[in-house]
Amino acid sequence: MTNDIRIGINQALDSNFPGINIYGEEIKQGFNEPCFFVKVLSDSLSREFNRRYRKTVFFDIHYFSDKELKVNEDCCAVAERLYSVLDYIHVGSNCLRSNNKRYEIVDGVLHFFLELETHMLKNQGQIPYMETLEKEAKLKNG
Template sequence: MLNKLSESIALKLNHEFGDDYKIYTESVKQGLKEPCFFIFLLTSSQRQVIGKRYFREHPFDIHYFPKSKEDKNEEILDVLDRLNDALEYITMDGDLLRGTNIHHEVIDDVLHFFVNYNLHVYKEKDTADFMESLQIGSGLSKG
């Protein structure tokens, strides 16, 4: 499910920004092409609500590396505006997920856009195969 969630964010970013912006979900050692986004899942958590229902929290940090060398701040603010609107809602498996706890930071000329996608899940219990029949015998044996 986490891969689908990351893919859904990438699809929404691609829809908003187009193919001119590279989107990474894995670390890149060489050949970083700017402008680009990195999608990182931070520390996720899960807690049982009741029975087989669980609440999962998925905080993401989306890094944006600007292309401009001179007007980085202006470009970052423009992208930030678009991210606020684009990532408020994403679609995963036909379901609409709302981003919460949206905030940002700029560190070393890189925009860090934080958003949580939290959801309830229902865990199906595995059904065990039952025995068809069981015969139990009792008695004394002469030995």
């Protein structure tokens, strides 16, 4: 499920920022800027009721600007676009709404943080059938 959400984020970035590379694994030296790096920060699963679970995934989307003189200006402009671009993420036939979006710029790199939450049902597995039960009953006359 986490990888499906990451793919949904990649698709949203790809359709709204054409021509900008998107990395999901380790970035090697010599990458071409501008580019995005989508990183899963953490993932949690909490039980709600019976087979229902809530999955929360936190992401840090890095943006590396190609502007040498106006890096902060470029990062702020991209961050403002990301607020709307990443508001809803399509995952298969579902649409997830992102929460707690915020950004910061550290050493000329934009870090855009967001959280996505989904509900899921876990398979219960095979439930054993009850064995046979024999009961004797006597009728009372009268």
